[in-house]
Amino acid sequence: MNTIKVLLIDDDALVLDDLRTLIQWEYYGFTIIGEAKNGKEGLKIFYQQQPDLIIVDIYMPILNGLEFCQQVMKEKNPPKIILLTAYKDFEYAKQGIRLGVSNYLLKHEIDEKTLTTELLKVKKDLLHKNNNNKIIQRQIFSQLVTQPFSTFNHSFPPSQWGPNLNHSGNMVLFLLQIDSPFFLMESLLKKIILYPPMSTISCIELLLNRNPFPQMIQEIQYIPLNELQSVVLLFFKNNIFSEQNIRTLAYDYALSIQQKFKQNNVSTLSIVLSNPLHSLQEIHPIFNRTVEGGKHLVFANKSQILWLEDIESKYYHCGDIRKEQAAIKQAFLKKEEKKLTLELKHGFEKTWKLGWDLCAFTDLCRKLFYIIESYYDQYDKNSFYEELNQTHVYSMWYCASDIQSWFVNTFKKITIDHNQYSSRIQNAIQYIRTHYDQDLTMEEVAENLGISCIYLSKLFKKETGQTFLEYLTNYRIEKAKYILRKGDYKVYEVAEQVGYKTSQYFSSVFRKNTGMNPSDYIR
Template structure:
């Protein structure tokens, strides 16, 4: 509802204006009336109306002085000025101030004219408010993310206690930490200031501002309107729950919300933001579609995220021993103990990345030994995206089981073909053909052709293409290299030819794959 205040020193005029419209049907609500400018100014500061309908000639403080006073306070009010014919010059001064939307002759005001001017004032207020909201959000982002000073929020409605939340679209875990680049918000998150503000209005909280962090995240700050409530933390939790319900109803992609509550001044907002942002980075420890209070999570202390509590030596020794002895039981035990230790006391994200890197290296070392192409273990699980640390653990265990029970694959590859595959894996980025591989390995080109067809059931070119495209996928997922560089690094001279081969192999162009076209 757009809030209205009527100001006129004649009661009969106030009653007449009030009776002209079914206000609520058009989205308006008369919040108060006043008979002089001084009373209207006090009401304006208390109610913060969108529109004021103001008479020019009034006692104590006239309409012109009222408009100037409200404009100086930057309250964003739009004015509809009413006067008699003889006051037109006086009204023109009011219009020149800049916050006056329109001017009406008192005795000519009827329902249609008033409605037209109200809708015009509403449109003008909405446009200005959109601009003010963008400025507030930009300022809030600067203060909270560390480039601005808390004192800059002095003119905002921000006052403790505060509630902060970060909404994050759930994405599968990857072996490389996600980039923190500040890019435009993906509209598929399906949120808006109006949605958040409306949900807050039904509670004791008010929305101070919101801003996008990147394609998958946005943050919002709330301040409690009624400071005397004892259930501040619980009431904010209820608001967060309603926001999560709204997001679920309006989008079929799962999202998690990380929130924090504190009653300190605005100087602590930056620390609160760092906590919710850190919690969102640790999403793999809690899974998807969650609503979590970050004050209760076992996060590493801010600034000590690289803390390591347990040596990796014992774990690595057990892994190496299990691989060397082909002892799957010992290997699985080492993997389970390691993953369980990662979240036993504190969520240790750096050690999780290290563990994934170690296990991926062991897998690919064994694959290379039997002539198989390297893989990204987390990205190869197309049908079951991995959101939780337990899922990652089980995925690695299954891959090692499959590897240990596929001895027939290793046995069927001849040493001659293994030598050729090793050479190709080391030189795929060069302009190689079967003749170069043949010469390097001492195998005739025709016999090498036969080995590929008989033992791998594919041609030399098929294997080389798969090798190059797999490496290109890895670069596109984890690096920000230019396409010409990617092309060169995987052995293609022409970017156009590389794009054609990539699309034929994967079904999409390289840039589409980089921007999330692949399934995880």
């Protein structure tokens, strides 16, 4: 918690001076925010400054210490109170304890050690209370965000809300979202290895707790939704009436969070901001809209700060896209490279260039991915997922323009590869890719294709530019690199998985092709 605010009240100026100079208050996390000579002055400062701790004398003119305590302890969140007393006031001190004050100190016994010990007890109690309040407030806030207000109001009467939810000023809701690849199917996520970014649960909590509130912000509440998303609600002070000022302050605060996140993380953060809200009833509906807006960030770029209204203004229903999907599939089956590129462009333009149609975009991507996946299922299924696992590949899955480029490039590569070789060499390559982990020979491949070994050797060299053995070796080494990067197997196990009988021979071939030993490649 922030520094603990302290109010001193005593009609003796010497006592006030002694208390002020007896210890280094800031060193222990306390700040004296005011002094008063009687209970009436003390009440005025109390209502203005809302101190966390009050040290007050019992005997004072106008309003004595006990009368002061009676009034203060009626508040919803009363502060800690320490009474100052002399021996003859002991009975009064006991009355104060019954009123709920924390403790009392005998004036003639106060020294640095006594005061410090008592202050540290108070600090410990306040920290415990503050942590409990945070947990309760977060539970209440979570219900407020995720439930309709009528349900929330029934579950939590206003007496439990706390000062921030009894707030009557303006609010702005943030969706903080760590940028992540836009993947299509859960099954795909299980087939590739991803290195997840640090979660919002740890990062954003750290950011918000470390950064002091801007002067115009009264309170901040937040809840994590999942590893990648958190919701933040900013409560602005009641004296800010201009919506433009609220927007400016909210945007500046979002920008500061984003910049600090960038300084401490490899990942990037995007933020969706709601319009200013004026009542608690607005929070749940705007939360649902903001989360939906966060899904559309795929059409923007990484590290964005966008107003929800700007996102929603781009929502668009493009209509049926089955015609575009069929045209793309037809061009692919005929291996018409130029037409395929053109049809892909038309399909994507319809789903996101004219407006943001998330459903149509997702459906198009899913259909296209299925076409590619089906092709590789016939030829080399494992190499497809190995390629997806490369950093440069899944880094293209963050925004729509890059996803479009990935599909265009992938279809182009398949088309070129298919048109590049005769059907016999295509079949030979497919046989290599499905039997590379065995004791494979060119004679076996030629027999499978129904041609002579000499003819296959000449045709393979002519079309691929490599001998059969060179191609097989290079393919095995690429597979070995992938397995070694995963770090799950020892060198001799990798050797067996890629078709080598001994780890010594495998290491020799690997070193010849890469310039390093397999064990060094792992490191």
